[in-house]
Ligand code: ADP
């Protein structure tokens with residue numbers, strides 16, 4: 575019977591770490607034709623590592639790292655953690671900072687040793703802060719290698735650039751191949767810049783939308799939802815509004831038990847291939863009912 579197939583799908587999903595909030599979610603998941611993926615922490619490990627430090631003329635690398643680490647001290651952003659880790663590995667102590675303020679989707683600013691300092695995307699730095707041509711060129715180059723770059727400033731002076739790489743999860747490319755074979759189009763939505771996004775999208779065989787502020791992600795999801803069949807996958811913490819907006823919002827990874835309050839479904843293991851697995855389960859269940 576219908577309720578029995580739904581109940582057995584829910585429990586066999588749960589045994590594999592695929593949680594769905596009831597029969598309506600199974601039905602919606604069976605009809606998904608497009609999936610929007612958050613990049614950081616969902617398609618990638620969410621643990622970027624510093625790969626390059628580029629200093630401005632007459633600036634010591636230790637000074638650049640001390641300022642950047644000071645600004646990032648209070649931030650829990652993955653990029654902040656990468657910078658703090660690199661400073662520690664280089665034996666550089668973060669300068670004491672106060673009045674730290676996050677510029678959502680752009681960077682962080684703070685007072686470091688009485689001077690205003692900030693760490694931000696090169697785009698924000700060049701629009702608002704006057705990043706030098708040479709640094710813009712170098713940042714563009716690093717981004718085309720799939721790295722995320724931030725610019726570091728103190729008192730309006732550029733101290734240099736820090737590039738970081740966040741590796742895609744090892745099963746992400748396989749998951750995208752499976753989805754496309756199922757007739758589903760995957761797209762990356764990210765706040766990161768278009769060159770980094772494109773490098774990762776190409777590697778995984780996906781479309782991408784870059785430089786998305788949180789409200790842009792919501793707008794895109796709304797537009798996609800208007801055409802139907804949309805699933806959104808995120809790590810559930812900063813993606814909660816977009817997950818709520820999507821036809822089927824799926825939280826992925828550790829810590830998703832909290833996100834289940836807003837999401838329709840959750841994938842408890844950090845496995846991207848569990849996304850096609852969840853949809854196959856939903857399709858098979860609806861097929862049995864029909
Ligand atoms: P994503 O969608 O990849 O999670 P975010 O919206 O979190 O991206 O951030 C977008 C961009 O804003 C980053 O790529 C970076 O350039 C800048 N940014 C955000 N937070 C920070 C931070 N704490 N330090 C430096 N740069 C940051």
Ligand code: MG
Pocket residue numbers: 614765812
């Ligand atoms: Mg984010």
